[in-house]
Amino acid sequence: MQTSPAHAAHHGDREIETLEEFDAIVSSRGTLSGFRVQAVDLTDRTRELLTTDTSGAVFLGCRMRPDAAEKVRAGGALVLPPVPGLPFDPYRGYLYTPGDLFASLDKGYEATPDALAYAWFQRTRSDGDILASMLRAVHDDSMSDALDELLRGARVVGVMGGHAMARGTEEFRGAARLGRALTHAGFTVATGGGPGAMEAANLGAYAAPYDGSMLDDACELLAGAPSFTPSITDWARAAFEVRTRWPKGNHSIGIPTWFYGHEPPNAFASHIAKYFANATREDGLLARCNAGVVFLPGAAGTVQEVFDNATPNYYESRGEPTPMVLVDRAHWTERLPAWPLLRSLARERSMEARIALVDRIEDAPEALKRLGG
Structure with a gap:
């Protein structure tokens, strides 16, 4: 598993997400043509940008000096510059760490990037601003990638x-x-x-x-x-x-x-x-x-997740059904009786052999193994 941004080079196609990857590509290929450079600070790579072919390249949120940016655009690259004033980077090339989201916690949670991003979201989510909508969408797509x-x-x-x-x-x-x-x-x-x-x-x-x-x-x-x-x-x-x-x-x-x-x-x-x-x-x-998925006792959100997971298993839209283990019989049959409905849905379908209800949380790993997890 990738443990740091510097280990992202395995995607091997056309994405550059770190300065180390940028240097390696310029050194080994001698061209940036067709590459996508994502949220890399290139202010100290002006010479490389001025002397390297960038035709067909895309630079997403990369900081660069004005003369380098002008040359890159003139050379046929698409440049989407950093957006000032945001508490997050919409072009971010790798996932967050706890340290990223909780930076400045010593000043209180309200000062952290996580809290500031939520405050920005609260301000922009209902004002209909197409730029804010686009930035949220680009950020979320970057997360998925x-x-x-x-x-x-x-x-x-x-x-x-x-x-x-x-x-x-x-x-x-x-x-x-x-x-x-x-x-x-x-x-x-x-x-x-x-x-x-x-x-x-x-x-x-x-x-x-x-x-x-x-x-x-x-x-x-x-x-x-x-x-x-x-x-x-x-x-x-x-x-x-x-x-x-x-x-x-x-x-x-x-x-x-x-x-x-x-x-x-x-x-x-x-x-x-x-x-x-x-x-x-x-x-x-x-x-x-x-x-597979293990469902511990929860309320509305967890019930939603049970059936969000059951739907592709029912239709086999993602291929073979994946195991589902519900934990706590009383919770799932009495307090929030999702299990009887799930079992009825599964009857005589492939997913029937991939669902289980267990009494104790300690039983969940064995149940998952039994179901093929």
């Missing part, structure tokens, strides 16, 4: 569940143990990237290189700030304290959205694809869970 590059060849299991699951509870610890067990089984854990069950699963994946006592200690430390309300700042600082104490965590994926911007992303997903459009985010998250 980077996510596809990152997950190429990975066996991804999604863990879905509610944001209300509090740190310090047995449910939170169970979800964390699930994330750890799935990682040990060779899966890449993907979640909706937010608090609650999502954070717990990402925490469990993060804790995979350590022994079980580390996860217990981390959960105990986090319990001092059990929820992101009333203070996102305190909640996030507790997570970064865990990361500082145990710095060598394993990778996992978080796919949150600024549509639910009052819910912050969690700091345990190593790679974060954050979207403005929730519909794009929801579909993209489930579509990438090629080894």
Whole structure:
């Protein structure tokens, strides 16, 4: 799995996303013709831009000196310059890290890029400005592109569940143990990237290189700030304290959205694809869970995810149905009886052999394995 932007060169077609890739292409190919250069600061590569063929190239949000930009345009390249005043880069070539989104947390969550992007979204989402709409769309497409590059060849299991699951509870610890067990089984854990069950699963994946006592200690430390309300700042600082104490965590994926911007992303997903459009985010998250999805107890959002995942399984629109494991019989048959409907939908179809309901979270990995995950 790609672990840093510098490792993005595997896409090998026409995209350049880092300065290292730019230098390598200029040195080895001697031309930038037809390449797409995405969000790379080229202010110190003026000589290369002035002396290299750029016909048919596209420069997306690349900083460059005026004489270089003029020459590149005159040479037949399309240049979409950086957009000033934005709290995010719409042309970003790789996913976010927790450090990216929570930069300036020492000044309070309101000062972080994550909070500033949400504030921008709130200001622009309903004013009908075509530029803002375009920037959101370009950003989200860049996220999808980077996510596809990152997950190429990975066996991804999604863990879905509610944001209300509090740190310090047995449910939170169970979800964390699930994330750890799935990682040990060779899966890449993907979640909706937010608090609650999502954070717990990402925490469990993060804790995979350590022994079980580390996860217990981390959960105990986090319990001092059990929820992101009333203070996102305190909640996030507790997570970064865990990361500082145990710095060598394993990778996992978080796919949150600024549509639910009052819910912050969690700091345990190593790679974060954050979207403005929730519909794009929801579909993209489930579509990438090629080894199955575990559904922990949740409310409306989790119920939606159950049936968003069931629909392509029912029609086999993405190929062979992927496993679906629902956890907590009472929740899914009594409180929110999604299981009877899911079972009725699946009857006499291929997906019937790919769904399971288990009582305990500890049973989920074995159920996933039994279903072919």
